[in-house]
Amino acid sequence: MTRLLDELDLPKGLKHLMLSQLQQVAGEIREEIIDTVSKTGGHLASSLGVVELALAIHTVLESPNDKVIWDVGHQAYAHKILTGRLKEFASLRQYGGISGFPRTDESPHDVFDTGHASTSISVALGIAETRDLRDEDFTVLAVIGDGSLTGGMAFEALNHAGQLGTDLIVVLNDNEMSISRNVGGLASYLSRIRTEPHLLKARRELERIVKNIPFIGKDVSESMRKLKGSLKYLVIPSMLFEDLGFTYLGPLDGHNIPLLIRTIQHAKAKGGPVLIHVVTKKGKGYPQAEADPRAFHGVGKFHVPSGKLLASGGSKSLSEIFGEAVVRAASKDPRIIAITAAMPDGTGLNTFMKAYPERFFDVGIAEQHAVTMAGGLASQGFIPVVAIYSTFLQRAYDQIVHDVALQGLHVVFAVDRAGLVGEDGPTHHGNLDIAFLRSIPGMTVMAPMDEDELVSMLDFALGMKGPCAFRYPRSSAMDEKKIKACPPIEYGRGTLLLDGQDVAIIALGSMVYPSLDAAAILRNKGISAAVVNARFAKPVDEPLILKVSSKCKKALVVEEASVIGGLGNAVSDILSRKTQGKVDFAHLGIPDDFVTHGPREILLAECGLSAIGIAEAALRLCKPGGAVSMARGVGQTVASNIEGATETCEAEIP
Ligand SMILES: Cc1ncc(C[n+]2csc(CCOP(=O)(O)OP(=O)(O)O)c2C)c(N)n1
Structure with a gap:
């Protein structure tokens, strides 16, 4: 009809x-x-x-x-x-x-x-x-x-x-x-x-x-x-x-x-x-x-007659893993407070809300107030954990600077949905947090490579003094992890995951696993790549980076964040100050542009942030004259298949 x-x-x-x-x-x-x-x-x-x-x-x-x-x-x-x-x-x-x-x-x-x-x-x-x-x-x-x-x-x-x-x-x-x-x-x-x-x-x-x-x-x-x-x-x-x-x-x-x-x-x-x-x-x-308007606020694909979600996999989201970890920490430390700005489900803090309602605050869509209130709590000896999506934290920048960092207050920022979020597009991508957080005096900025490291970083942040942020992507726990062990977090220290001779890949957070996959691709091409898990975007592990980069004479920084103001800038600064041009440098990140909407793995691949994209960048760097900053524009053709990209989590939309 x-x-x-x-x-x-x-x-x-x-x-x-x-x-x-x-x-x-x-x-x-x-x-x-x-x-x-x-x-x-x-x-x-x-x-x-x-x-x-x-x-x-x-x-x-x-x-x-x-x-x-x-x-x-x-x-x-x-x-x-x-x-x-x-x-x-x-x-x-x-x-x-x-x-x-x-x-x-x-x-x-x-x-x-x-x-x-x-x-x-x-x-x-x-x-x-x-x-x-x-x-x-x-x-x-x-x-x-x-x-x-x-x-x-x-x-x-x-x-x-x-x-x-x-x-x-x-x-x-x-x-x-x-x-x-x-x-x-x-x-x-x-x-x-x-x-x-x-x-x-x-x-x-x-x-x-x-x-x-x-x-x-x-x-x-x-x-x-x-x-x-x-x-x-x-x-x-x-x-x-x-x-x-x-x-x-x-x-x-x-x-x-x-x-x-x-x-x-x-x-x-x-x-x-x-x-x-x-x-x-x-x-x-x-x-x-x-x-159930809450479940259908932002929803993945579903079956219309039953309303059942056609979810892609059963793994827990990183947000859920974070939420459970804060509850565990709060059971041991009564000073821990959890704060969300109208996103208890999205941030995984709904578990905390049920476990410790008296120590949980949903402040409404009020990110600025959330951060300054956390400042107030911290000033009295409590330890607030403020979980906010990277894109919405932009709104509270002055509050982080003026009401937290200036006084060195111990507020823990759980920066969720960091990097490219996928279908919600440019208003929701979280590619700026590293740049805007790194520039704040006294701020510590970390990014975990997987769920275990996320939990370790939370515990580390809770035990620290002063303002501290860790950022993690819209992703899920891995079904099978290639790296089983997660050595304890040490302040300002990265880890060398794979030793190599020809090129040092210095990867942050979500880019660590694709970098390991890239190293495997490079090995087949006769190139021996070292892979560093940077862990900290601030302070950067200068000794480790200098050691591995000087040995390989080529360093490629890979991060799911803006190429401006990110880890890449910090590393390039270190190399130019300390190696007198002896290390060729390249940097792969999200271009200085507003990235469109679409599946996260496609957008990442378009930025070159996939195993193949990283391997290609390393190969270019290994060629004579290959040292360039190489943020690829989204919309450019990606010749390679998407391989080794992180999985998407379709079930929830901010
Ligand atoms: C600054 C900011 N924080 C958080 C969000 C996430 N968010 C999207 S819609 C929404 C709820 C909006 O509620 P309302 O305005 O009542 O619209 P409704 O969906 O109920 O029609 C939230 C919190 C956002 N978009 N912007």
């Missing part, structure tokens, strides 16, 4: 549809999202929850002239379908396909690149101000979830927008969930609004009026007049948003299309900053996601 969705000229075509047709389109979009995400993985529950909202927005507004900004953007799948990307939708998050987040280079309807939370109101305000400065006429609307509203930046923007009085619509999508259940006073506040008796009465009255409007279309003026009076009920005096200078409309049923349409129309007509509070069900329309 042909779908209405296939016949429409989107988004314009929505404006001519009757309510029943809009409802039909909502159903078709849901099926499309469920079917696609079951094959590609992605942010299912959040996207299913805003189908009606996206429809209503695109029915009332005229995108791309009007500007719609989706906070985080993980929920923008319906928006993508409604703005001309139905045909490409099957390629969601695939290498070369459309992104899982709004991307300005993908469509003029994506007005800003997003991926990190709590930015939408600031972006919207900036755009609205340019409109006013240029005396233009268009609507700017930001959609922000109740989870993302816990981020301080959202409040900074609300505070400013209210003061400016700019025409701006903010839709608060309240589904009571962040990835896990939303936390904090704001969550309780929104819950009170949802259940307040006089608001419930007003909501019912409004829904009654809307129900009696037969058509959605051009002839809205009469209905609008009736509605305006009724909407006044929904303006509550003396409430947070009103006090910040916003007109508050809500709370509304976020799945009621006519109600949403009328309210957006009203907000547009009203002018000034308006906040529309909609209540939605995360996972709406797919029973398994409604029942």
Whole structure:
């Protein structure tokens, strides 16, 4: 049967549809999202929850002239379908396909690149101000979830927008969930609004009026007049948003299309900053996601009828192994505290949350606060372990410098999802942490080669003094480990895993095993490679590196991190100071560029960060004149097969 969705000229075509047709389109979009995400993985529950909202927005507004900004953007799948990307939708998050987040280079309807939370109101305000400065006429609307509203930046923007009085619509999508259940006073506040008796009465009255409007279309003026009076009920005096200078409309049923349409129309007509509070069900329309929105927030491939994950393997993720190790450590040391910024599941700290709830803090999407709070805890003799994905730790840089490192406080940073994360793409890759952490005075930076070393590094970090970070990739425990023994961690010391004569491969963290595989490839070509497990990106094991490099006269540093500011820079600095040009040097890492989305092993291989890529780089270095920095651009053809790349872990998406 042909779908209405296939016949429409989107988004314009929505404006001519009757309510029943809009409802039909909502159903078709849901099926499309469920079917696609079951094959590609992605942010299912959040996207299913805003189908009606996206429809209503695109029915009332005229995108791309009007500007719609989706906070985080993980929920923008319906928006993508409604703005001309139905045909490409099957390629969601695939290498070369459309992104899982709004991307300005993908469509003029994506007005800003997003991926990190709590930015939408600031972006919207900036755009609205340019409109006013240029005396233009268009609507700017930001959609922000109740989870993302816990981020301080959202409040900074609300505070400013209210003061400016700019025409701006903010839709608060309240589904009571962040990835896990939303936390904090704001969550309780929104819950009170949802259940307040006089608001419930007003909501019912409004829904009654809307129900009696037969058509959605051009002839809205009469209905609008009736509605305006009724909407006044929904303006509550003396409430947070009103006090910040916003007109508050809500709370509304976020799945009621006519109600949403009328309210957006009203907000547009009203002018000034308006906040529309909609209540939605995360996972709406797919029973398994409604029942467990946490599991279906970011999901791998799954079987649609049962909702069962088609997981790639049974191995534990590094995050889970880390989480269990912190619990073990905390059982011996009551000073250990665990902190997450809205990611208890993703970071593996959910185990700690259950074991030691009194020593566990989920601070909401508030990385800056997480780090400074850790500083406060450490100042009183506790040992906070702050587990944050590399990409989100970027947000807390000043806090690491000013509130932790400056005072030499003992805070342990577990930097998860370091390196290339895969399908979530450039907003989520964690390639900068080594560069930004190494430059902080007093900071120790480590990277484990595998799960055993991860646990040893955690224990080492807990026993240290001062700020300390260890970074590990989005990966799993190895089914069979080539290196069984894990000698104790010594401060600033690496280990020589394989001795060789011709080239020294100095590998960090996730690149150690591919480097050993590369050494095997090189051996078949008659080249004897030494492999050093650097362990520390700061302080670097200068004596070991000098010894092995001087012997081989050629040194290749390999790291899953930006070529700028990483271990490679540190080693090149040592060699140039201490070997008077006697060692040829090359450096393989993530290029100084924003890397696209796609399977992690493909992206790594494109950067040359696979066994074959490393072997090729070593071979080039061994040729006369081969000493170059060799970050390969993503998108360049990779002639070799992908071999020896680390496995991916499909089951969870940040
Ligand atoms: C700065 C930052 N920290 C953490 C995340 C990871 N993250 C992605 S979505 C999300 C929850 C967002 O909740 P909400 O805004 O309520 O949207 P919902 O998924 O419930 O629709 C989190 C924590 C992020 N994207 N950005």
